Amino acid sequence: NENMSEIAAATNHRIIGIEPGAGLMELTSTAIEEYDLDDWTLVEGSSAAMVAELQKAYNNEEPIIITGWTPHWMFSSFDLKYLEDPKGSFGGAEDIHTVVRKGLEKDVPGAYKILDQFTWEPSDMEEVMVDIANGTDPTDAAENWVNANEVKVAEWTKGAQSGNGEQIKLVFVAWDSEIASTYVVGKVLQEHGYNVTLSQVEVGPMFAGVANGSADGMVGAWLPTTHQEYYNTYKNDFQDLGRNLHGTKNGLVVPKYVEINSIEDLQ
Numbered sequence: 001n002e003n004m005s006e007i008a009a010a011t012n013h014r015i016i017g018i019e020p021g022a023g024l025m026e027l028t029s030t031a032i033e034e035y036d037l038d039d040w041t042l043v044e045g046s047s048a049a050m051v052a053e054l055q056k057a058y059n060n061e062e063p064i065i066i067t068g069w070t071p072h073w074m075f076s077s078f079d080l081k082y083l084e085d086p087k088g089s090f091g092g093a094e095d096i097h098t099v100v101r102k103g104l105e106k107d108v109p110g111a112y113k114i115l116d117q118f119t120w121e122p123s124d125m126e127e128v129m130v131d132i133a134n135g136t137d138p139t140d141a142a143e144n145w146v147n148a149n150e151v152k153v154a155e156w157t158k159g160a161q162s163g164n165g166e167q168i169k170l171v172f173v174a175w176d177s178e179i180a181s182t183y184v185v186g187k188v189l190q191e192h193g194y195n196v197t198l199s200q201v202e203v204g205p206m207f208a209g210v211a212n213g214s215a216d217g218m219v220g221a222w223l224p225t226t227h228q229e230y231y232n233t234y235k236n237d238f239q240d241l242g243r244n245l246h247g248t249k250n251g252l253v254v255p256k257y258v259e260i261n262s263i264e265d266l267q
């Protein structure tokens with residue numbers, strides 16, 4: 001329809017994505033095939049660049065289509081909606097899992113127990129993400145949240161022996177969600193006596209690093225759909241401690257002023 005041709009022209013038939021290796025990009029490529037969106041191009045970049053483009057389009061009330069996920073602070077900063085996905089290309093609600101290297105429980109039982117007991121809600125993660133998006137340094141945002149949530153943190157550290165300066169290395173990808181979770185759990189480990197290093201990597205090295213033991217753990221495995229390929233490649237070489245968050249979502253996201261409601265409208 002005429003409105004759709006305006007959107008296609010204004011977006012130059014581009015869907016603004018994030019890092020090439022992200023599972024969300026794989027899911028978007030699948031959706032482009034399954035919905036026959038032959039005229040559309042998925043633009044690779046980074047989470048930060050995607051948000052910058054969203055901010056610019058939103059300020060000018062121009063159409064934009066991005067690869068989006070929940071939890072994310074952008075839903076509290078902008079009036080956004082997911083495009084309906086009738087073919088289910090993006091899968092359903094997912095979990096984020098904690099994964100650690102084999103041997104961690106024997107080597108550093110207290111840190112293992114904290115990582116195993118780490119679990120929180122999407123709203124908890126969004127609080128930290130919004131604080132960081134408003135300019136607070138991730139280290140300070142993590143401290144703010146930990147100080148304001150002693151009861152929840154006490155559940156994570158319950159029965160965990162204190163560290164004595166042992167090194168713990170966590171790896172993460174610079175997705176706003178994983179920056180929040182990694183800095184928070186790193187802060188809790190540090191307060192419990194461990195010497196914590198947080199190392200930013202791409203998604204493949206995040207899984208590979210825990211599998212080969214060069215990293216002790218990560219809290220950013222999106223399962224069962226988003227990271228299934230990485231998980232299946234490395235699952236025999238690491239220990240999956242189960243979910244630390246339930247209720248994520250992936251999809252194509254537009255500002256509410258963009259008058260389309262389904263991925264089918266892009267055809």
Ligand SMILES: C[SH](C)CC(=O)O
Nearest residue numbers: 022023024069175222
């Ligand atoms: C962008 S989601 C946090 C993770 C992923 O897509 O790989």
